[in-house]
Protein backbone atom coordinates (compact mmCIF):
# COMPACT_ATOMS: atom_id res chain seq x y z
CA UNK A 1 0.00 0.00 0.00
CA UNK A 2 1.26 3.48 -0.92
CA UNK A 3 2.44 5.38 2.16
CA UNK A 4 2.50 8.93 0.76
CA UNK A 5 -0.46 11.23 1.48
CA UNK A 6 -0.64 14.38 -0.66
CA UNK A 7 -1.80 17.58 0.99
CA UNK A 8 -4.06 19.78 -1.14
CA UNK A 9 -4.57 23.18 0.45
CA UNK A 10 -7.69 25.12 -0.50
CA UNK A 11 -7.29 28.00 1.97
CA UNK A 12 -7.14 30.40 -0.97
CA UNK A 13 -10.34 29.01 -2.55
CA UNK A 14 -12.66 27.21 -0.08
CA UNK A 15 -10.99 29.12 2.78
CA UNK A 16 -11.90 32.35 1.02
CA UNK A 17 -15.51 31.15 1.03
CA UNK A 18 -15.49 31.81 4.80
CA UNK A 19 -18.07 34.55 5.31
CA UNK A 20 -16.31 37.91 5.54
CA UNK A 21 -12.99 36.73 4.10
CA UNK A 22 -11.64 38.47 1.00
CA UNK A 23 -7.99 38.05 0.08
CA UNK A 24 -6.34 40.30 -2.47
CA UNK A 25 -3.64 39.13 -4.85
CA UNK A 26 -0.71 40.14 -2.65
CA UNK A 27 -2.24 38.41 0.35
CA UNK A 28 -2.85 35.24 -1.67
CA UNK A 29 0.77 35.24 -2.83
CA UNK A 30 2.04 35.78 0.72
CA UNK A 31 -0.05 32.87 1.99
CA UNK A 32 0.96 30.65 -0.93
CA UNK A 33 4.67 31.23 -0.25
CA UNK A 34 4.08 30.21 3.34
CA UNK A 35 2.11 27.12 2.24
CA UNK A 36 5.10 26.20 0.09
CA UNK A 37 7.34 26.33 3.18
CA UNK A 38 4.77 24.22 4.99
CA UNK A 39 5.29 21.52 2.35
CA UNK A 40 1.85 21.62 0.72
CA UNK A 41 1.79 19.54 -2.48
CA UNK A 42 -1.07 21.27 -4.30
CA UNK A 43 -2.39 24.78 -3.76
CA UNK A 44 -5.87 25.62 -4.97
CA UNK A 45 -5.35 29.34 -5.50
CA UNK A 46 -8.89 30.37 -6.39
CA UNK A 47 -11.70 30.16 -8.91
CA UNK A 48 -10.53 31.88 -12.09
CA UNK A 49 -14.04 32.34 -13.51
CA UNK A 50 -15.25 34.03 -10.33
CA UNK A 51 -13.74 37.42 -11.15
CA UNK A 52 -10.89 38.98 -13.14
CA UNK A 53 -9.18 39.65 -9.79
CA UNK A 54 -9.29 35.98 -8.84
CA UNK A 55 -8.02 34.97 -12.29
CA UNK A 56 -5.07 37.35 -11.86
CA UNK A 57 -4.46 36.07 -8.32
CA UNK A 58 -4.33 32.38 -9.31
CA UNK A 59 -1.79 33.29 -11.97
CA UNK A 60 0.26 35.38 -9.54
CA UNK A 61 0.29 32.48 -7.07
CA UNK A 62 1.39 30.04 -9.77
CA UNK A 63 4.21 32.37 -10.78
CA UNK A 64 5.30 32.93 -7.17
CA UNK A 65 5.72 29.36 -5.95
CA UNK A 66 8.09 26.79 -7.37
CA UNK A 67 7.45 23.46 -5.70
CA UNK A 68 3.70 23.03 -5.24
CA UNK A 69 1.36 22.43 -8.17
CA UNK A 70 -1.16 25.29 -8.40
CA UNK A 71 -4.74 24.65 -9.53
CA UNK A 72 -7.89 26.69 -10.06
CA UNK A 73 -11.43 25.49 -9.54
CA UNK A 74 -13.87 25.46 -12.48
CA UNK A 75 -17.50 24.44 -12.87
CA UNK A 76 -18.25 21.80 -15.47
CA UNK A 77 -18.65 24.34 -18.21
CA UNK A 78 -16.33 25.31 -21.00
CA UNK A 79 -16.28 29.02 -20.14
CA UNK A 80 -15.02 28.32 -16.61
CA UNK A 81 -12.33 25.98 -17.98
CA UNK A 82 -11.31 28.59 -20.55
CA UNK A 83 -10.90 31.10 -17.72
CA UNK A 84 -8.42 28.71 -16.05
CA UNK A 85 -6.56 28.05 -19.31
CA UNK A 86 -6.29 31.79 -19.88
CA UNK A 87 -5.18 32.50 -16.29
CA UNK A 88 -2.39 29.91 -16.35
CA UNK A 89 -1.22 30.50 -19.94
CA UNK A 90 2.55 29.93 -20.10
CA UNK A 91 2.93 29.08 -16.39
CA UNK A 92 4.35 25.64 -15.57
CA UNK A 93 3.25 23.25 -12.87
CA UNK A 94 -0.41 24.24 -13.04
CA UNK A 95 -3.57 22.18 -13.18
CA UNK A 96 -7.34 22.36 -13.08
CA UNK A 97 -10.02 21.20 -10.69
CA UNK A 98 -13.38 20.62 -12.41
CA UNK A 99 -16.49 19.76 -10.44
CA UNK A 100 -20.15 18.96 -10.85
CA UNK A 101 -22.66 17.81 -8.26
CA UNK A 102 -23.73 14.18 -8.48
CA UNK A 103 -26.24 13.71 -5.66
CA UNK A 104 -29.97 13.39 -6.39
CA UNK A 105 -30.68 16.49 -4.29
CA UNK A 106 -28.29 18.63 -6.31
CA UNK A 107 -29.19 17.05 -9.65
CA UNK A 108 -32.90 17.55 -9.15
CA UNK A 109 -33.08 20.73 -7.10
CA UNK A 110 -30.11 22.78 -8.27
CA UNK A 111 -28.79 21.65 -11.64
CA UNK A 112 -32.10 20.30 -13.05
CA UNK A 113 -30.12 17.57 -14.79
CA UNK A 114 -30.59 13.83 -15.17
CA UNK A 115 -27.86 11.36 -14.28
CA UNK A 116 -27.05 10.97 -17.96
CA UNK A 117 -26.75 14.71 -18.43
CA UNK A 118 -24.43 15.01 -15.42
CA UNK A 119 -22.17 12.26 -16.78
CA UNK A 120 -22.17 13.77 -20.27
CA UNK A 121 -21.26 17.23 -18.89
CA UNK A 122 -18.52 15.79 -16.70
CA UNK A 123 -17.00 13.80 -19.55
CA UNK A 124 -17.19 16.72 -22.00
CA UNK A 125 -15.46 19.06 -19.54
CA UNK A 126 -12.81 16.63 -18.28
CA UNK A 127 -11.87 15.71 -21.88
CA UNK A 128 -11.61 19.40 -22.77
CA UNK A 129 -9.56 20.19 -19.64
CA UNK A 130 -7.27 17.21 -20.26
CA UNK A 131 -6.30 18.68 -23.62
CA UNK A 132 -4.81 21.66 -21.80
CA UNK A 133 -3.59 20.27 -18.46
CA UNK A 134 -1.74 17.13 -17.40
CA UNK A 135 -3.19 17.46 -13.94
CA UNK A 136 -7.00 17.27 -14.03
CA UNK A 137 -8.82 16.77 -10.78
CA UNK A 138 -12.51 15.95 -10.97
CA UNK A 139 -14.86 16.32 -7.99
CA UNK A 140 -18.27 14.75 -7.55
CA UNK A 141 -19.78 17.53 -5.46
CA UNK A 142 -22.00 16.21 -2.64
CA UNK A 143 -20.51 12.74 -3.21
CA UNK A 144 -21.54 11.54 0.23
CA UNK A 145 -25.24 11.98 -0.61
CA UNK A 146 -24.82 10.32 -4.01
CA UNK A 147 -25.84 6.73 -4.87
CA UNK A 148 -22.62 4.65 -4.70
CA UNK A 149 -23.40 2.91 -7.98
CA UNK A 150 -23.76 6.27 -9.74
CA UNK A 151 -20.56 7.58 -8.17
CA UNK A 152 -18.74 4.59 -9.58
CA UNK A 153 -20.26 5.19 -13.01
CA UNK A 154 -19.19 8.85 -13.01
CA UNK A 155 -15.74 7.86 -11.77
CA UNK A 156 -15.21 5.32 -14.55
CA UNK A 157 -16.31 7.80 -17.23
CA UNK A 158 -14.14 10.69 -16.07
CA UNK A 159 -11.13 8.41 -15.65
CA UNK A 160 -11.58 7.41 -19.29
CA UNK A 161 -11.94 11.10 -20.20
CA UNK A 162 -8.56 11.94 -18.66
CA UNK A 163 -9.05 12.80 -14.97
CA UNK A 164 -5.91 12.18 -12.92
CA UNK A 165 -7.34 12.83 -9.46
CA UNK A 166 -10.83 11.84 -8.30
CA UNK A 167 -12.25 13.71 -5.34
CA UNK A 168 -15.31 12.66 -3.33
CA UNK A 169 -16.24 15.69 -1.26
CA UNK A 170 -18.41 15.54 1.80
CA UNK A 171 -19.70 18.92 0.65
CA UNK A 172 -22.21 19.45 3.47
CA UNK A 173 -20.37 17.64 6.28
CA UNK A 174 -22.98 14.88 6.32
CA UNK A 175 -21.03 11.66 6.32
CA UNK A 176 -19.59 9.59 9.16
CA UNK A 177 -16.16 7.93 9.34
CA UNK A 178 -17.58 4.42 8.75
CA UNK A 179 -19.72 5.54 5.82
CA UNK A 180 -16.94 7.62 4.22
CA UNK A 181 -14.53 4.73 4.59
CA UNK A 182 -17.06 2.42 2.85
CA UNK A 183 -17.38 4.93 -0.02
CA UNK A 184 -13.62 4.78 -0.68
CA UNK A 185 -13.50 1.01 -0.31
CA UNK A 186 -16.40 0.67 -2.75
CA UNK A 187 -14.77 2.94 -5.34
CA UNK A 188 -11.41 1.20 -4.96
CA UNK A 189 -12.91 -2.27 -5.30
CA UNK A 190 -15.43 -1.59 -8.08
CA UNK A 191 -14.14 1.15 -10.37
CA UNK A 192 -12.38 0.24 -13.61
CA UNK A 193 -9.16 2.24 -14.05
CA UNK A 194 -9.08 3.43 -10.43
CA UNK A 195 -5.46 2.27 -10.12
CA UNK A 196 -4.49 5.02 -12.59
CA UNK A 197 -5.80 7.90 -10.48
CA UNK A 198 -5.30 9.40 -7.08
CA UNK A 199 -8.35 9.30 -4.82
CA UNK A 200 -8.94 12.39 -2.74
CA UNK A 201 -11.07 13.33 0.26
CA UNK A 202 -12.51 16.77 1.02
CA UNK A 203 -14.43 17.16 4.28
CA UNK A 204 -16.51 19.90 5.83
CA UNK A 205 -17.03 20.23 9.54
CA UNK A 206 -20.79 20.80 9.84
CA UNK A 207 -21.14 17.99 12.39
CA UNK A 208 -17.62 18.30 13.78
CA UNK A 209 -16.42 15.19 11.94
CA UNK A 210 -14.14 16.69 9.28
CA UNK A 211 -10.90 15.35 10.79
CA UNK A 212 -12.38 11.94 11.68
CA UNK A 213 -13.87 11.57 8.21
CA UNK A 214 -10.64 12.63 6.47
CA UNK A 215 -8.58 10.19 8.44
CA UNK A 216 -11.10 7.41 7.79
CA UNK A 217 -10.79 8.11 4.06
CA UNK A 218 -7.00 8.00 4.25
CA UNK A 219 -7.16 4.72 6.15
CA UNK A 220 -9.47 3.36 3.45
CA UNK A 221 -7.07 4.31 0.64
CA UNK A 222 -7.48 8.01 -0.18
CA UNK A 223 -4.06 9.36 -1.15
CA UNK A 224 -4.91 13.03 -1.12
CA UNK A 225 -6.48 15.12 1.62
CA UNK A 226 -7.98 18.53 0.93
CA UNK A 227 -8.53 21.18 3.55
CA UNK A 228 -7.61 24.58 4.90
CA UNK A 229 -5.17 25.75 7.54
CA UNK A 230 -7.03 26.68 10.74
CA UNK A 231 -10.07 24.78 9.41
CA UNK A 232 -11.57 27.84 7.74
CA UNK A 233 -13.96 27.52 4.79
CA UNK A 234 -17.59 27.57 3.74
CA UNK A 235 -20.05 27.40 6.72
CA UNK A 236 -18.42 25.40 9.56
CA UNK A 237 -15.23 25.19 7.56
CA UNK A 238 -13.05 22.50 6.00
CA UNK A 239 -10.89 20.00 7.75
CA UNK A 240 -7.94 21.75 9.40
CA UNK A 241 -4.96 20.40 7.47
CA UNK A 242 -2.64 20.91 10.45
CA UNK A 243 -4.78 18.50 12.44
CA UNK A 244 -4.49 15.78 9.79
CA UNK A 245 -0.73 16.35 9.48
CA UNK A 246 -0.21 16.26 13.25
CA UNK A 247 -2.37 13.18 13.55
CA UNK A 248 -0.53 11.27 10.81
CA UNK A 249 2.79 12.16 12.45
CA UNK A 250 1.77 11.48 16.05
CA UNK A 251 0.09 8.18 15.15
CA UNK A 252 2.52 7.01 12.50
CA UNK A 253 2.63 3.77 14.48
CA UNK A 254 -1.00 3.18 13.48
CA UNK A 255 -1.54 4.90 10.11
CA UNK A 256 1.95 4.27 8.66
CA UNK A 257 1.73 7.24 6.29
CA UNK A 258 4.26 9.81 5.14
CA UNK A 259 3.54 13.39 4.18
CA UNK A 260 5.59 16.27 2.80
CA UNK A 261 4.41 18.56 5.61
CA UNK A 262 7.10 20.41 7.55
CA UNK A 263 5.39 20.37 10.93
CA UNK A 264 7.59 23.13 12.36
CA UNK A 265 6.03 25.59 9.89
CA UNK A 266 2.50 25.04 11.19
CA UNK A 267 2.42 27.77 13.87
CA UNK A 268 3.74 30.49 11.55
CA UNK A 269 1.34 29.49 8.77
CA UNK A 270 -1.62 29.46 11.12
CA UNK A 271 -0.76 32.91 12.48
CA UNK A 272 -0.29 34.43 9.03
CA UNK A 273 -3.60 33.03 7.77
CA UNK A 274 -5.43 34.19 10.86
CA UNK A 275 -3.98 37.69 10.45
CA UNK A 276 -4.69 38.03 6.73
CA UNK A 277 -8.17 36.49 6.80
CA UNK A 278 -9.17 38.18 10.05
CA UNK A 279 -10.48 34.83 11.34
CA UNK A 280 -9.08 34.28 14.80
CA UNK A 281 -8.11 30.84 15.99
CA UNK A 282 -10.23 29.63 18.94
CA UNK A 283 -8.02 29.16 22.02
CA UNK A 284 -8.99 25.50 22.38
CA UNK A 285 -8.37 24.66 18.70
CA UNK A 286 -6.32 21.48 18.27
CA UNK A 287 -2.64 21.93 17.34
CA UNK A 288 -2.74 25.73 16.76
CA UNK A 289 -4.97 27.14 19.53
CA UNK A 290 -3.40 29.26 22.24
CA UNK A 291 -4.30 26.64 24.83
CA UNK A 292 -3.20 23.63 22.78
CA UNK A 293 0.00 23.37 24.83
CA UNK A 294 -1.09 25.14 28.00
CA UNK A 295 -1.58 23.22 31.23
CA UNK A 296 -3.59 24.86 33.96
CA UNK A 297 -4.37 22.37 36.70
CA UNK A 298 -1.99 21.39 39.48
CA UNK A 299 -1.96 17.65 38.79
CA UNK A 300 -1.29 18.14 35.08
CA UNK A 301 1.33 20.84 35.74
CA UNK A 302 3.08 18.58 38.23
CA UNK A 303 3.12 15.76 35.66
CA UNK A 304 4.43 18.02 32.89
CA UNK A 305 7.18 19.41 35.16
CA UNK A 306 8.27 15.84 35.93
CA UNK A 307 7.98 14.62 32.35
CA UNK A 308 6.16 16.34 29.48
CA UNK A 309 5.05 13.03 28.01
CA UNK A 310 2.60 12.62 30.90
CA UNK A 311 0.18 15.12 29.40
CA UNK A 312 1.62 16.03 25.98
CA UNK A 313 1.29 13.78 22.96
CA UNK A 314 2.78 16.37 20.64
CA UNK A 315 5.64 18.71 21.49
CA UNK A 316 4.80 22.38 20.91
CA UNK A 317 8.25 22.94 19.36
CA UNK A 318 7.52 20.23 16.79
CA UNK A 319 4.71 22.34 15.30
CA UNK A 320 6.57 25.62 15.68
CA UNK A 321 5.35 26.90 19.03
CA UNK A 322 7.90 28.16 21.49
CA UNK A 323 7.19 25.97 24.47
CA UNK A 324 4.77 24.27 26.79
CA UNK A 325 2.88 26.83 28.88
CA UNK A 326 2.02 26.34 32.50
CA UNK A 327 -0.84 28.73 33.17
CA UNK A 328 -1.05 29.71 36.80
CA UNK A 329 -4.58 29.91 38.13
CA UNK A 330 -6.68 28.75 41.02
CA UNK A 331 -6.21 25.08 40.10
CA UNK A 332 -2.41 25.20 40.11
CA UNK A 333 -0.31 23.44 42.73
CA UNK A 334 2.93 24.13 44.62
CA UNK A 335 5.19 22.51 42.01
CA UNK A 336 3.96 24.80 39.23
CA UNK A 337 4.24 27.88 41.44
CA UNK A 338 7.78 26.95 42.50
CA UNK A 339 8.80 26.35 38.88
CA UNK A 340 7.46 29.73 37.83
CA UNK A 341 9.37 31.46 40.64
CA UNK A 342 12.53 29.66 39.51
CA UNK A 343 11.94 30.71 35.89
CA UNK A 344 11.59 34.29 37.12
CA UNK A 345 14.91 34.01 38.96
CA UNK A 346 13.65 33.55 42.55
CA UNK A 347 14.84 30.54 44.47
CA UNK A 348 12.54 29.89 47.38
CA UNK A 349 12.75 27.44 50.23
CA UNK A 350 10.09 24.83 50.97
CA UNK A 351 9.02 26.91 53.95
CA UNK A 352 8.67 30.10 51.92
CA UNK A 353 6.79 28.19 49.26
CA UNK A 354 4.32 26.84 51.81
CA UNK A 355 3.60 30.34 53.08
CA UNK A 356 3.40 32.02 49.69
CA UNK A 357 1.24 29.21 48.34
CA UNK A 358 -1.51 29.91 50.88
CA UNK A 359 -1.55 33.57 49.85
CA UNK A 360 -1.39 32.51 46.21
CA UNK A 361 -4.54 30.39 46.55
CA UNK A 362 -6.37 33.24 48.29
CA UNK A 363 -5.39 35.55 45.44
CA UNK A 364 -6.30 32.99 42.78
CA UNK A 365 -9.78 32.64 44.25
CA UNK A 366 -10.32 36.32 43.65
CA UNK A 367 -8.52 36.77 40.35
CA UNK A 368 -9.11 34.96 37.03
CA UNK A 369 -5.59 35.07 35.68
CA UNK A 370 -2.40 35.29 37.70
CA UNK A 371 0.43 37.23 36.08
CA UNK A 372 4.13 37.11 36.90
CA UNK A 373 3.87 40.54 38.53
CA UNK A 374 1.23 39.13 40.88
CA UNK A 375 3.35 36.29 42.18
CA UNK A 376 6.43 38.49 42.52
CA UNK A 377 4.30 40.91 44.52
CA UNK A 378 3.27 38.02 46.81
CA UNK A 379 6.91 37.37 47.67
CA UNK A 380 7.66 41.04 48.20
CA UNK A 381 4.78 41.75 50.57
CA UNK A 382 5.78 38.78 52.62
CA UNK A 383 9.34 40.03 53.13
CA UNK A 384 8.11 43.58 53.83
CA UNK A 385 5.75 42.32 56.50
CA UNK A 386 8.44 40.14 58.08
CA UNK A 387 10.37 43.24 59.18
CA UNK A 388 7.72 45.43 60.79
CA UNK A 389 4.76 43.69 62.24
CA UNK A 390 3.56 45.49 65.34
CA UNK A 391 0.14 45.92 63.75
CA UNK A 392 -1.56 43.87 61.08
CA UNK A 393 -4.64 45.06 59.26
CA UNK A 394 -7.43 42.48 59.79
CA UNK A 395 -10.65 43.69 58.18
CA UNK A 396 -13.01 46.58 57.79
CA UNK A 397 -16.53 47.50 56.89
CA UNK A 398 -17.83 50.68 55.35
CA UNK A 399 -21.09 52.59 55.60
CA UNK A 400 -22.23 55.35 53.26
CA UNK A 401 -23.84 58.06 55.37
CA UNK A 402 -26.91 60.07 54.21
CA UNK A 403 -24.67 63.09 53.43
CA UNK A 404 -22.56 60.77 51.20
CA UNK A 405 -19.69 60.75 53.70
CA UNK A 406 -18.28 57.35 54.70
CA UNK A 407 -18.01 55.68 58.08
CA UNK A 408 -15.32 52.96 58.47
CA UNK A 409 -15.06 50.27 61.15
CA UNK A 410 -11.51 48.96 61.13
CA UNK A 411 -9.99 45.97 62.95
CA UNK A 412 -6.26 45.84 63.55
CA UNK A 413 -4.38 42.98 65.16
CA UNK A 414 -1.49 43.68 67.49
CA UNK A 415 1.57 41.44 67.60
CA UNK A 416 0.32 40.00 70.92
CA UNK A 417 -2.83 38.80 69.16
CA UNK A 418 -5.23 41.37 70.60
CA UNK A 419 -7.66 43.16 68.29
CA UNK A 420 -8.02 46.93 68.18
CA UNK A 421 -11.13 48.52 66.72
CA UNK A 422 -11.25 52.01 65.26
CA UNK A 423 -14.10 54.05 63.83
CA UNK A 424 -13.62 57.00 61.50
CA UNK A 425 -15.68 59.23 59.26
CA UNK A 426 -14.45 60.96 56.15
CA UNK A 427 -15.47 62.27 52.77
CA UNK A 428 -14.29 59.13 50.97
CA UNK A 429 -13.67 55.49 51.93
CA UNK A 430 -9.89 55.88 52.28
CA UNK A 431 -10.24 59.08 54.34
CA UNK A 432 -12.72 57.30 56.67
CA UNK A 433 -10.47 54.22 57.01
CA UNK A 434 -7.37 56.25 57.80
CA UNK A 435 -9.29 58.25 60.40
CA UNK A 436 -10.58 54.95 61.84
CA UNK A 437 -7.03 53.60 62.09
CA UNK A 438 -5.84 56.84 63.73
CA UNK A 439 -8.72 56.65 66.20
CA UNK A 440 -8.14 52.96 67.01
CA UNK A 441 -4.39 53.46 67.52
CA UNK A 442 -4.92 56.79 69.21
CA UNK A 443 -2.53 58.55 66.86
CA UNK A 444 -2.70 61.60 64.70
CA UNK A 445 -0.18 61.16 61.93
CA UNK A 446 0.00 63.36 58.87
CA UNK A 447 -0.62 61.69 55.50
CA UNK A 448 1.58 63.44 53.00
CA UNK A 449 1.33 61.14 49.97
CA UNK A 450 -1.08 58.53 48.70
CA UNK A 451 -0.64 56.82 45.31
CA UNK A 452 -2.36 53.88 43.70
CA UNK A 453 -1.57 51.94 40.53
CA UNK A 454 -2.45 48.64 38.92
CA UNK A 455 0.28 45.99 38.95
CA UNK A 456 -0.94 43.56 36.34
CA UNK A 457 -3.44 43.50 33.51
CA UNK A 458 -7.24 43.31 33.41
CA UNK A 459 -10.13 44.68 35.41
CA UNK A 460 -9.35 42.26 38.22
CA UNK A 461 -5.74 43.40 38.34
CA UNK A 462 -3.94 43.77 41.65
CA UNK A 463 -3.80 47.33 42.97
CA UNK A 464 -0.64 48.66 44.57
CA UNK A 465 -0.92 51.49 47.11
CA UNK A 466 1.96 53.66 48.39
CA UNK A 467 1.49 55.98 51.34
CA UNK A 468 3.83 58.36 53.10
CA UNK A 469 3.14 59.62 56.60
CA UNK A 470 4.97 62.25 58.62
CA UNK A 471 5.72 62.36 62.33
CA UNK A 472 7.75 65.27 63.60
CA UNK A 473 10.37 65.70 60.86
CA UNK A 474 10.58 62.08 59.74
CA UNK A 475 8.69 60.35 56.97
CA UNK A 476 7.64 56.71 56.85
CA UNK A 477 6.32 54.91 53.86
CA UNK A 478 4.11 51.92 53.45
CA UNK A 479 3.20 49.83 50.44
CA UNK A 480 0.60 47.12 50.00
CA UNK A 481 -0.98 45.19 47.20
CA UNK A 482 -4.36 43.57 46.92
CA UNK A 483 -7.02 42.97 44.30
CA UNK A 484 -9.21 45.04 46.66
CA UNK A 485 -7.75 48.56 46.60
CA UNK A 486 -9.59 49.55 49.80
CA UNK A 487 -7.82 46.71 51.65
CA UNK A 488 -4.53 47.66 50.00
CA UNK A 489 -5.03 51.26 51.14
CA UNK A 490 -5.61 50.18 54.76
CA UNK A 491 -2.65 47.76 54.74
CA UNK A 492 -0.25 50.31 53.24
CA UNK A 493 -1.18 52.88 55.89
CA UNK A 494 -0.67 50.32 58.66
CA UNK A 495 2.67 49.30 57.21
CA UNK A 496 3.81 52.93 57.34
CA UNK A 497 2.63 53.12 60.96
CA UNK A 498 4.61 49.94 61.74
CA UNK A 499 7.75 51.66 60.47
CA UNK A 500 6.94 54.66 62.58
CA UNK A 501 6.42 52.64 65.78
CA UNK A 502 9.65 50.76 65.11
CA UNK A 503 11.39 54.14 65.59
CA UNK A 504 9.05 55.57 68.26
CA UNK A 505 7.88 52.64 70.42
CA UNK A 506 6.03 55.10 72.68
CA UNK A 507 3.31 55.21 70.02
CA UNK A 508 2.41 51.55 70.54
CA UNK A 509 -1.03 51.44 72.10
CA UNK A 510 -2.12 49.00 74.76
CA UNK A 511 -4.23 46.03 73.80
CA UNK A 512 -7.88 47.06 73.80
CA UNK A 513 -9.67 43.70 73.46
Ligand SMILES: CC(=O)SCCNC(=O)CCNC(=O)[C@H](O)C(C)(C)COP(=O)(O)OP(=O)(O)OC[C@H]1O[C@@H](n2cnc3c(N)ncnc32)[C@H](O)[C@@H]1OP(=O)(O)O
Pocket residue numbers: 014017047049050051074075076077099100101110111141171234
Ligand atom coordinates in the same frame (compact mmCIF):
# COMPACT_ATOMS: atom_id res chain seq x y z
C1 LIG B 1 -19.03 23.23 -3.10
C2 LIG B 1 -18.29 24.47 -3.47
O1 LIG B 1 -17.67 25.05 -2.62
S1 LIG B 1 -18.37 24.99 -5.05
C3 LIG B 1 -17.51 26.50 -5.14
C4 LIG B 1 -18.36 27.61 -4.68
N1 LIG B 1 -17.66 28.84 -4.89
C5 LIG B 1 -18.24 29.86 -5.46
O2 LIG B 1 -19.39 29.81 -5.89
C6 LIG B 1 -17.46 31.12 -5.54
C7 LIG B 1 -17.36 31.70 -6.90
N2 LIG B 1 -18.63 31.85 -7.56
C8 LIG B 1 -18.99 32.95 -8.29
O3 LIG B 1 -18.28 33.95 -8.36
C9 LIG B 1 -20.24 32.88 -9.05
O4 LIG B 1 -21.15 31.98 -8.44
C10 LIG B 1 -19.93 32.42 -10.52
C11 LIG B 1 -19.18 33.55 -11.23
C12 LIG B 1 -19.11 31.15 -10.54
C13 LIG B 1 -21.21 32.13 -11.25
O5 LIG B 1 -22.05 33.25 -11.15
P1 LIG B 1 -23.44 33.27 -11.95
O6 LIG B 1 -23.17 32.97 -13.37
O7 LIG B 1 -24.09 34.57 -11.67
O8 LIG B 1 -24.28 32.04 -11.39
P2 LIG B 1 -24.85 31.81 -9.95
O9 LIG B 1 -23.75 31.78 -8.99
O10 LIG B 1 -25.99 32.72 -9.66
O11 LIG B 1 -25.46 30.33 -10.10
C14 LIG B 1 -24.63 29.25 -10.35
C15 LIG B 1 -24.94 28.61 -11.68
O12 LIG B 1 -23.95 27.60 -11.91
C16 LIG B 1 -24.57 26.30 -12.02
N3 LIG B 1 -23.65 25.35 -11.48
C17 LIG B 1 -23.37 25.17 -10.18
N4 LIG B 1 -22.38 24.26 -10.06
C18 LIG B 1 -22.08 23.88 -11.32
C19 LIG B 1 -21.15 22.98 -11.82
N5 LIG B 1 -20.33 22.35 -10.99
N6 LIG B 1 -21.05 22.84 -13.13
C20 LIG B 1 -21.85 23.52 -13.96
N7 LIG B 1 -22.77 24.38 -13.52
C21 LIG B 1 -22.88 24.56 -12.22
C22 LIG B 1 -25.86 26.47 -11.23
O13 LIG B 1 -26.81 25.50 -11.55
C23 LIG B 1 -26.27 27.87 -11.65
O14 LIG B 1 -26.76 27.77 -12.95
P3 LIG B 1 -28.03 28.63 -13.49
O15 LIG B 1 -27.56 30.05 -13.47
O16 LIG B 1 -28.25 28.11 -14.85
O17 LIG B 1 -29.14 28.37 -12.54
Ligand SMILES: CC(C)C(=O)C(=O)O
Pocket residue numbers: 014073099139140141142167169170171172202204
Ligand atom coordinates in the same frame (compact mmCIF):
# COMPACT_ATOMS: atom_id res chain seq x y z
C1 LIG C 1 -15.72 21.97 -5.20
C2 LIG C 1 -15.75 20.95 -4.16
C3 LIG C 1 -14.46 20.22 -4.05
C4 LIG C 1 -16.06 21.53 -2.82
O1 LIG C 1 -15.50 22.52 -2.39
C5 LIG C 1 -17.00 20.80 -1.99
O2 LIG C 1 -17.70 19.93 -2.49
O3 LIG C 1 -17.09 21.13 -0.79
